[in-house]
Every structure is written in C-alpha cells, then in structure tokens.
Amino acid sequence: MSLLQPVFDIVLGLALLWLAWRAVASPDLFRGIVLFIAFGLVMALVWVRLDAPDIALAEAAIGGGLTGALLLATLARLESGGGAGTGRGKDRESEPNDE
Amino acid sequence: MNTALLYALVGAGLFFLGLYALIVHAHLLRKILAINVMGSGVFLVLVALAARTGEAAPDPVPHAMVITGIVVAVSATALALALALRVQAETGRAELPEEPLE
Amino acid sequence: MxxxxxxxxxxxxxxxxxxxxxxxxxxxxxxxxxxxxxxxxxxxxxxxxxxxxPGLSKPVAEHLEASGVSNPVTAVLLNYRAYDTLLELGVLLLAPLGVWSLGVAARHREPLVDPVLDMLARLLVPMLILVAGYLLWAGAHAPGGAFQAGSVLAAAGVLLLLSGWWPGPAFSGLPLRVSLTAGPGVFLVAGVALMFAGGRMLEYPPPFAGALILLIEAAATWSIGITLAALFAGGRPVAGPHR
Structure with missing residues (x-):
C-alpha cells in the first residue's frame, strides 16, 4: 500500500501535464476546451490528494464546469461569425435603453 | 521526493507549459486557455507548498488564497472572453496580427 | 528523482x-x-x-475557537483574512461591470426545445440549490463555504440559461443589481458597523462571530452565484419586452 500512493501521484501528475499540453496544442479548439475541462476535473482529484477538500469542491464546480461552459459558449459565438449581440450593442438603435 | 515536492514540480511545469503556449499561439481563445493553465500551475505550487507540514493538517492560509484565486480567475476569464468577442466584432478575426520578424 | x-x-x-x-x-x-x-x-x-x-497552521489552530467556526479554511477566509475576501468580492463585482460595458447578452431568439435538456434542468436545478444550501451551512465545520456554494448556485444558473429559462425584465432590473452587490455590500456594512460598535473594522466579537460569518457567507453565496451566472450570460441585460 505504501508504494501505491507515490505511483498514483506520479500518474496524476503526468496526466495533468499531458492533458494540459494536449489542451493548448490541439489544432481543434473544441477538443482543446473539452480536454481543458478534463484537466480541471483531474486537478480536483489532485486537490484531494493534497488534503485540500475545500479547493477540490471549488475546482470541480468552477474549473470543471463554469470555465468550460464559458469557453464553449464563446467558441460557439466566435464561430457563428462575430458574436451577434455583443459587439454591436452600442450602435443598434433598436436596443432599448438600459439604466 | 515526497508528494508535495512532486506536485510543486508539476505545477511549475504547467506554468511554463502555459507560458510557452501563451507566447507562441496567436488565437485569442488559445491564449486564454494558456493563461488558465498557467493559473492552475501557480495554484498547484501554492497548495503543494502548503502541504509540507508533515503529519499535521496542511497550512490553511494558501488554501484560502487559492479558493479566492480560482473564483477571480474564472471572472477574469469571462472578461477576457468578452473582450475576445469584441475584438472579433471590431476587426473580424479572433487572432492577434502576426508581426513580421526582422 | x-x-x-x-x-x-x-x-x-x-x-x-x-x-x-x-x-x-x-x-x-x-x-x-x-x-x-x-x-x-x-x-x-x-x-x-x-x-x-508548518507555515501558519499552528497560529490558525490556536485561535480557532475564538473565530466562530471550526473549519480552518473558512476561519482564514472569513475571519483572519476577512479584508482580503472583502476585496476579492469587490473584484468579483468588477468583472460583470466590464462584461456589461462590452455588449448585450446574446439570448437566442428561439429557445432550445431539447426535451432531455429541459428535463435535466428541471431535475438538477432544485438539487443544485439544495446542495448549495448544504455547502453554505456545512462550511462552518466541514469542507464547504461561500465560494463553493456560490459556484454550485452559479452552475444551476448556467443550466437554467442554457435550457432557455432567462429571467424576465422584472428580475433583470433592480433585483439583479442588488443581487450582484449584496455580497460585498453586506460584508462592507458589517465591517463598518463593527467599527462603529467599538472595535476595529471587521473585528468580530467572539460570541457573535459564527452568526456574523454565516450572514456574510449567505449574502456572498447569493452574490457569487448571480455574478458567475451573469458572466455566462455574456452581456448586459436587454431591458424592455422580449419577443
């Protein structure tokens, strides 16, 4: 049992590095973002290994959920051509006023 | 080498991996991904250094810093993504222009 | 190695x-x-x-009973380093200000009618709200706290936005702005009120520290959830009648 823990730590560390490399270097952005979500979830496991359950909760919710959702939504808006509704908000006269 | 040092080295590796990707890629979304990887590397170094307490409970002050750091990082990412969308709306491309090397 | x-x-x-x-x-x-x-x-x-x-784990453990909670991370966040958390909530308020100044929330004109997503949202959102409430309460003695609960609440908000349940103009006006500022606002008011009650700023008296921390954390949870969900919406709310 005492050998299993360092092996597990080494596997987790290598998985983190490999996932991060594949996430930033993959030619398809969608795959990169999905790998980044997986990276966040493995990171939550690493936080548990480092005796930080509070951080693991926050990372699983934010790193594994919110950041990925933000990135995917932005990717969808970028690829649908120019972010409809974000860039031209100020110039449209059809936009009602906002306080 | 104990657990804390191993994860601290992994965190340093993540930081420089993200820094390389930040400098090399031109697409804004990739840069934002790279910055997030760098941030995760920094958090990993912080918490790994906080786990050096031996048999006792880990040092909770870096834990608190990293929790607030994660939330601030996601809000900064959201602002950066809104800026990237605005850059594309204004210039038509979501990439920084390549500068010609001398 | x-x-x-x-x-x-x-x-x-x-x-x-x-x-x-x-x-x-x-x-x-x-x-x-x-x-x-x-x-x-x-x-x-x-x-x-x-x-x-050892770092700072010994001083944290020594003063833990006077801090009002028994989870050391929550004690550090909400008591020992309360000022940092107050400023961090302020930073969390700046992000939607920036995003709102860049454009309008891009809401799809025709909502998604995927029945699986709709049913998933109906099942998951109440459970997520329950989990957020539990994490907020359990933060005093177990892993949990305002940030964790707030992020689970934000996940519920993102799920609602994704399945087409956008808030109407009744919420997008004043209640949205009050929700965004409730966290840092309550924190600041509590800190300043303590200053006028005879102590220093954010110096909780030990008998009331637990209740104060719970109050501040509740406001912060709501604020963090609404802020992160508003960041996902991606722009300032469109006031006025929808389609």
Missing amino acids: AREPGGEKIVNPNPMMSNGNNCQRLFRLLLGLLLAVLAAGLGYVLSSLPSPA
Whole structure:
C-alpha cells in the first residue's frame, strides 16, 4: 500500500501535464476546451490528494464546469461569425435603453 | 521526493507549459486557455507548498488564497472572453496580427 | 528523482503551423530552451525549500475557537483574512461591470426545445440549490463555504440559461443589481458597523462571530452565484419586452 500512493501521484501528475499540453496544442479548439475541462476535473482529484477538500469542491464546480461552459459558449459565438449581440450593442438603435 | 515536492514540480511545469503556449499561439481563445493553465500551475505550487507540514493538517492560509484565486480567475476569464468577442466584432478575426520578424 | 518539468515536452513543432519559416522555428526553439532553463531553475528552488514547514497552521489552530467556526479554511477566509475576501468580492463585482460595458447578452431568439435538456434542468436545478444550501451551512465545520456554494448556485444558473429559462425584465432590473452587490455590500456594512460598535473594522466579537460569518457567507453565496451566472450570460441585460 505504501508504494501505491507515490505511483498514483506520479500518474496524476503526468496526466495533468499531458492533458494540459494536449489542451493548448490541439489544432481543434473544441477538443482543446473539452480536454481543458478534463484537466480541471483531474486537478480536483489532485486537490484531494493534497488534503485540500475545500479547493477540490471549488475546482470541480468552477474549473470543471463554469470555465468550460464559458469557453464553449464563446467558441460557439466566435464561430457563428462575430458574436451577434455583443459587439454591436452600442450602435443598434433598436436596443432599448438600459439604466 | 515526497508528494508535495512532486506536485510543486508539476505545477511549475504547467506554468511554463502555459507560458510557452501563451507566447507562441496567436488565437485569442488559445491564449486564454494558456493563461488558465498557467493559473492552475501557480495554484498547484501554492497548495503543494502548503502541504509540507508533515503529519499535521496542511497550512490553511494558501488554501484560502487559492479558493479566492480560482473564483477571480474564472471572472477574469469571462472578461477576457468578452473582450475576445469584441475584438472579433471590431476587426473580424479572433487572432492577434502576426508581426513580421526582422 | 530529478525531472525537468515540462521543458522538453513542449519543444514540438506547433501542429497549427503548416509551414513555419526558419525564423519562427528558431524563435520557438530558443523560447522553449529559455523556458526549460527557467523551469529547471524553479524546480531547483522548489526542491531546496525546507521540507517540513508548518507555515501558519499552528497560529490558525490556536485561535480557532475564538473565530466562530471550526473549519480552518473558512476561519482564514472569513475571519483572519476577512479584508482580503472583502476585496476579492469587490473584484468579483468588477468583472460583470466590464462584461456589461462590452455588449448585450446574446439570448437566442428561439429557445432550445431539447426535451432531455429541459428535463435535466428541471431535475438538477432544485438539487443544485439544495446542495448549495448544504455547502453554505456545512462550511462552518466541514469542507464547504461561500465560494463553493456560490459556484454550485452559479452552475444551476448556467443550466437554467442554457435550457432557455432567462429571467424576465422584472428580475433583470433592480433585483439583479442588488443581487450582484449584496455580497460585498453586506460584508462592507458589517465591517463598518463593527467599527462603529467599538472595535476595529471587521473585528468580530467572539460570541457573535459564527452568526456574523454565516450572514456574510449567505449574502456572498447569493452574490457569487448571480455574478458567475451573469458572466455566462455574456452581456448586459436587454431591458424592455422580449419577443
């Protein structure tokens, strides 16, 4: 049992590095973002290994959920051509006023 | 080498991996991904250094810093993504222009 | 085990570049080498740090009963370093200000009618709200707290937004702004009120510390959830009648 823990730590560390490399270097952005979500979830496991359950909760919710959702939504808006509704908000006269 | 040092080295590796990707890629979304990887590397170094307490409970002050750091990082990412969308709306491309090397 | 973290793995030709000219390849090689050297230096520094290093865990544990909670991370966040958390909630308020100043929330004109997503949202959102409430309460004695509960609440909000349940103009006006500012606002008012009640700013009297922390955390949870969900919406709310 005492050998299993360092092996597990080494596997987790290598998985983190490999996932991060594949996430930033993959030619398809969608795959990169999905790998980044997986990276966040493995990171939550690493936080548990480092005796930080509070951080693991926050990372699983934010790193594994919110950041990925933000990135995917932005990717969808970028690829649908120019972010409809974000860039031209100020110039449209059809936009009602906002306080 | 104990657990804390191993994860601290992994965190340093993540930081420089993200820094390389930040400098090399031109697409804004990739840069934002790279910055997030760098941030995760920094958090990993912080918490790994906080786990050096031996048999006792880990040092909770870096834990608190990293929790607030994660939330601030996601809000900064959201602002950066809104800026990237605005850059594309204004210039038509979501990439920084390549500068010609001398 | 001397490993050089990450340096050698990343000096690969970028698959995005189909024909990198020699200058660019040389630049990337030099950059990779420089970063590898820096990484090796950082690795050396990290491995030469003292290995059993207690840090601040002893002072935190000594004053834990006077702090009002029994989870040391929550005590650090909401009591010992309360000022940092107050400023951090302020930073969390700045992000939607920036996003709102950049554009309008892009709501789809025709909502998604995927029945699986709709049913999933109906099942999950109440459970997420329950989990957030539990995490907020359990933060005093177990892993949990305002940030964790707030992020679960934000996940519920994102799920609602994704399945087409956008808030109407009744919420998007004043209640949304009050929700965004409730966290830092309650925190600030509590801190200043304590200053006028005879202590220093954010100095909780030990009998009331637990209740004060719970109050501040509740406001912060709501604020964090609404802020992160509003960041997902991606722009300022469109006032006025929808389609």
